Amino acid sequence: MDWKPDIPRWKQVYAVFEQRIADGEYPPGSQLPGVLAIQGEFGIAQMTARRVLTELREAGLAQMQPGIGTFVTELPKPKP
Numbered sequence: 001m002d003w004k005p006d007i008p009r010w011k012q013v014y015a016v017f018e019q020r021i022a023d024g025e026y027p028p029g030s031q032l033p034g035v036l037a038i039q040g041e042f043g044i045a046q047m048t049a050r051r052v053l054t055e056l057r058e059a060g061l062a063q064m065q066p067g068i069g070t071f072v073t074e075l076p077k078p079k080p
Contacts, residue, residue, distance in 0.1 A: 001042055010051040013042050017052060021061055021072055028074040032062055 004012060020026050033041070038049035053070050056062040064070045 009042075009044055010048050010055065013038065013044065013048070013052045014055050016042075017056060018059075018061065026072045028072050030072050031068075032056070032070045032072065034069060 001012070001016075003009060017026070017032065026032060032053065035046055035049045035053065038044070038052060039046050042049070053062065053064070057064060057070065061073060062070050063073050
């Protein structure tokens, strides 16, 4: 990944996952990669990868199922 020095890495990785969810790469109900997979893909610290998942949950894009993983939530349908 081409890192932007003025933006925290967790925000940059968050933006990647936000886009992947929006593009349907991770549809509602699908499991997101875990902390170690995110760490490996982006070459970031475990705490940074954990922050990405936390922020996705706080934004309502994902929910954690303890002992199982983090899953994309059902997104609200756009109003006509």
